Amino acid sequence: xxxxxxxxxxxxxxxxxxxxxxxxxxxxxxxxxxxxxxxxxxxxxxxxxxxxxxxxxxxxxxxxxxxxxxxxxxxxxxxxxxxxxxxxxxxxxxxxxxxxxxxxxxxxxxxxxxxxxxxxxxxxxxxxxxxxxxxxxxxxxxxxxxxxxxxxxxxxxxxxxxxxxxxxxxxxxxxxxxxxxxxxxxxxxxxxxxxxxxxxxxxxxxxxxxxxxxxxxxxxxxxxxxxxxxxxxxxxxxxxxxxxxxxxxxxxxxxxxxxxxxxxxxxxxxxxxxxxxxxxxxxxxxxxxxxxxxxxx
Numbered sequence: 109x110x111x112x113x114x115x116x117x118x119x120x121x122x123x124x125x126x127x128x129x130x131x132x133x134x135x136x137x138x139x140x141x142x143x144x145x146x147x148x149x150x151x152x153x154x155x156x157x158x159x160x161x162x163x164x165x166x167x168x169x170x171x172x173x174x175x176x177x178x179x180x181x182x183x184x185x186x187x188x189x190x191x192x193x194x195x196x197x198x199x200x201x202x203x204x205x206x207x208x209x210x211x212x213x214x215x216x217x218x219x220x221x222x223x224x225x226x227x228x229x230x231x232x233x234x235x236x237x238x239x240x241x242x243x244x245x246x247x248x249x250x251x252x253x254x255x256x257x258x259x260x261x262x263x264x265x266x267x268x269x270x271x272x273x274x275x276x277x278x279x280x281x282x283x284x285x286x287x288x289x290x291x292x293x294x295x296x297x298x299x300x301x302x303x304x305x306x307x308x309x310x311x312x313x314x315x316x317x318x319x320x321x322x323x324x325x326x327x328x329x330x331x332x333x334x335x336x337x338x339x340x341x342x343x344x345x346x347x348x349x350x351x352x353x354x355x356x357x358x359x360x361x362x363x364x365x366x367x368x369x370x371x372x373x374x375x376x377x378x379x380x381x382x383x384x385x386x387x388x389x390x391x392x393x394x395x396x397x398x399x400x401x402x403x404x405x
Contacts, residue, residue, distance in 0.1 A: 113393065115386040117401045118297040120305045121378050134276045135262065136385045137285070138293040138300060139361025141370045143231050145293060147176050147344020148307060149238050149249045151317050158241040161320070165237070170220040172237065175230040176343040177325055181218040182227045185211040185289070194287075195364065201286030204232065224325060224341070231290035246291050258306040263295035277387055279365025288363070297383045300370045304358055305381035308372050321345060322357060334392035335399045350395075353403040360391050369394040373402045 116134060138145075150172060153159040161173045170180040185191050185207060194202070202210075208229065217225050235246050242249055247265040255263050266272045266285040273280065275294060285292040306312055313321065324340035324347040331339060339348035347357045354375030361368045367390065370383040384398040 113386055113388060115384065115393070115397045116297050117382060117384045117397055118301045119380060119382045119401050120298075120301045121380045122305075122309065123378075133262075133296060134385075135274045135294050135296060136277075136300075136368060137266070137272070137275055137280070137361075137363060137366060138263075138295065138370075139288070139363050139366075139368060141300060141359045141361045141368060142288070142291055142293045144307075144344045144359045144370075145250060145254055145303065146231060146234055146238070146246070146290060147321065148312050149246075149253050150176065150234055151313055151321055151343065152253050153238060153241050155314060155317050159237060165233075172234070173343065174220050175227075175234050175237075177224075177341055178226050178230060179221050179224055179325070180227065180230050181216045181220055181223065181225070182229045182233075183211055183214040183217055184225070184227045184229060186228060188214075191287075195283070198282045198284070201284050201289075204289060207289055208232070224327060228288075228290060235290045250293065254303060254312060257311060258302055260295070260299040260302060262299045263293055263303070266292050266294045277366045279387075283364060292363075297385050300368070300383035300385075301381045304370050304372050304383070308357075308374070308379065308381070322347065324348070331392075333390070335395050350399050353399045360395060362389060362391050364389070367391045367394045369398040371395075371398050371402070376402065 150159060154161050159172055162171050164171055174180040188210060190210060211229050238249055239246055250265060269284055272285045321343040324342045326340045328339055330337050335350040337349045337351050345357050346359050350356050353373055356371045356373055358371035366387050368385045372381045380402060382398040382401045384394045386394050
């Protein structure tokens with residue numbers, strides 16, 4: 109018999125947390141919600157004049173903006189058979205140089221700005237850019253630019269099996285977080301919600317840069333099994349509508365054994381943010397749980 113699914117959520121408004129009884133000190137992998145945090149770091153460096161959003165990167169024909177909104181034309185590595193087989197065998201992660209060689213052997217998908225394709229390779233390059241521009245590691249940038257300003261004590265970058273061992277789900281025991289090449293943040297559901305809510309409260313980026321981040325490229329309508337009625341992608345954020353819940357901005361993430369959905373709901377009478385974490389691989393379950401917490405039937 110399949111064990112019952114465990115769902116952890118945390119909801120926060122401008123007035124504080126709202127009944128966080130179903131989530132506490134449990135630590136979860138943030139998976140691709142890490143992209144939102146990475147984009148915040150990159151955009152903060154644009155504000156500081158350390159990076160350019162629209163100039164072509166040195167040695168490349170695409171810009172930081174195109175990496176952040178997945179319009180660079182770079183391929184992905186997640187569906188590569190050799191990658192998936194190595195992860196399934198619980199091998200040690202490949203060196204980044206090998207990963208890039210294998211991924212780029214697929215060829216460019218299109219010219220910069222000529223299409224849209226989700227690319228973890230692109231976010232690996234964003235991580236490299238932020239580290240080069242700041243002279244600090246991604247973990248240090250996350251601490252200085254996000255965690256310290258918001259007082260987020262649980263969030264940490266997991267780069268070893270030992271660091272990943274604090275994750276709640278049992279599947280973490282047979283997974284090396286290094287297989288997430290742009291990095292995999294871990295932390296509580298509460299801190300995930302506080303991170304995104306702090307962003308939209310204007311505590312991490314200025315109004316102009318936040319508006320740039322939220323500029324959405326429309327990608328389509330309803331998605332089967334998921335709450336999306338309209339969907340698109342900004343700079344490190346998924347954006348669209350979830351029916352009666354209205355507009356949503358945030359990110360869904362998933363790995364071999366768990367999924368999450370962290371979203372801001374700006375159209376509510378009182379804007380709020382919900383983080384939802386569950387086991388399994390069905391992203392729609394985490395998204396529907398977030399929608400239900402934001403807009404109870």
